[in-house]
Amino acid sequence: MLSILTLIAGLVVLVVAGDYLVRGAVALAEKLSIDPLIIGLTIVAFGTSAPELFVSLQAAFNGVSGIAIGNIIGSNIANVLLVLGAPALLMTINCRENGLGASLAVMIIMTLALMVMMWFGPLSRIDGAILLLMIGAYLGWQIKAARQCGLVTAPDYHDEVVDLPQQSWKTTVFIVGGLIGLPLGAWLTVDGASHIARMFGASETAIGLTIVAIGTSLPELVTSVMAAWRRSGAVAIGNVVGSNIFNIGLILGGTSVILPLDVDQRIVSIDMWVMLAAGLLVVGLAHWNIPIKKSGGLAMLAVFAIYIFSVF
Template identity: 40%
Template sequence: MLLAIGALITGIALLVWGADRFVDGAASVAKNLRVPPMIIGLTIVSLGTSLPEMIVAAMAALDGNRDLGIGNVLGSNIANIALVLGVTALIIPLAVQSMTLRREMPVLMLVTFLAFALLADGVLSQIDGIILIIGLVLMMGWLTRIGMKDRHDPMIEEFTDSIPEGMSMKSSILWFIVGLVVLIISSRMVVWGAVEIAHFFGVSDLIIGLTIVAIGTSLPELVASIAGALKGEADLAIGNVIGSNMFNLLAVLAMPALIHPGAFAPEALMRDFPIMLGFTIALLVVSLGFKVGGKINRFEGGLLLSGFVGYLYLLYLQA
């Protein structure tokens, strides 16, 4: 049991570190190839925040733990909104200025309903996985197109600041490879430790995916959002969460569908998905606002965080 806990904690720490190195290397490679910062930010950086969830879901699926990957997707999306933005808004209120973000939020709702439609039959099939991957490609193309159209979007400067400076192509490739290797090794540690803990306490893989693994893999979003907010980059903080949630529902959910398709725990659809949908709608309302610009104030941040605590308590009661 102690070995499993140690593997889980160490694995999550390495997972976060590996994801950062991977994204830094990939972003620097793209920058050295003269790819515009907005495209790097909307694709590599946004996808990078979901890398821990994606690798964990893939490894879990390879081990036959489909529910762990699905729980990681739903739990991470709930944690991203309720925990990450809740804590960040308590530190500093988040105002939404970027038109790119205001366009992304309705798309997040569309992606959420697409995922629900695919999960509604209680089975995650390979066809579902292919549809999700197609949706991912279309979404990345759309984000890139609108990002390049609006040259005055405040996110351009924020994305530029987030890309490492002065890294040579050789160093960029090296960190890219190191990050990828660490991601693979640490994800194996996380999956093994999580499954062992689940078996020890007699709870389902779904519950472990929704809680311990989801919170652990949401740490990059928490760190990035708090850092962005403290630097006055509220758009980047919210953008990390919105982008991560879209990538989770498309890229991460596709992993168990393509690798280990089949039926999943009904609680994921009947309990956890509606809760995730509720938090997503709440994010849409408070971020877009009813005027020109939306804002997540401290009171709303407190409500989001309280809702997350309540959700964890519900899982505790039912587990």
């Protein structure tokens, strides 16, 4: 029971601390007059992936690669089936968004690159460096392309980040609180998840793919549900694609540069293929401009439930 409470507490701290860090960092960037394009493409995108980053780093340091990798693979699956499926119950999600095609291609390329790396063994420091170079090139290309098209400001990231602190002291408290809370939440999450895995005889990879992955995907889920509530469905799919790219490039790349990660055979045999299928589903929906209606959302949630059941 204590392990379950520890896991829940860790996930709550992660979500709250990640939200505070993003709001504080965005407020600071605006005070420093940093280009809104940079804020939207880097600070906001990184911030929503901060829970996954700290959990994967903590898991790697604890020697539980199953949680470190399962967290990312599971999050990318949850980002599609859960984070797009749930808001579709509130409103139809339009999968056509200007400029999304190139990002979808990058998501699939990075997914395939990660699959090849995992197929041939542990994720090494060289693999991590390659993934980091890919995410760096992607961000540089996005910024350059946006400016060449005359886009001087990013799409309004205030759809994703609300209630920014106005006073300098509040901004400082938000940033410091987030930086303290994220590693604390990661430690609680990984410790609780590891104990639960041993208690119920489940593998750490299974816990990472399911409970931890869903928990660290909560920021994306909340963002997408709120976007659907405000009738801004385009934010939902853009949020998912960006998060999946960051999860692979920044989080698994950064984690494996610090500590190489062993890959569970189950991930190679099953889960990475499910991640690819989920990514291709988004590509197909966007390419043929197929809206996700309530029935589609229910189907995606049903598939996700079946996948979770299959993991155990």
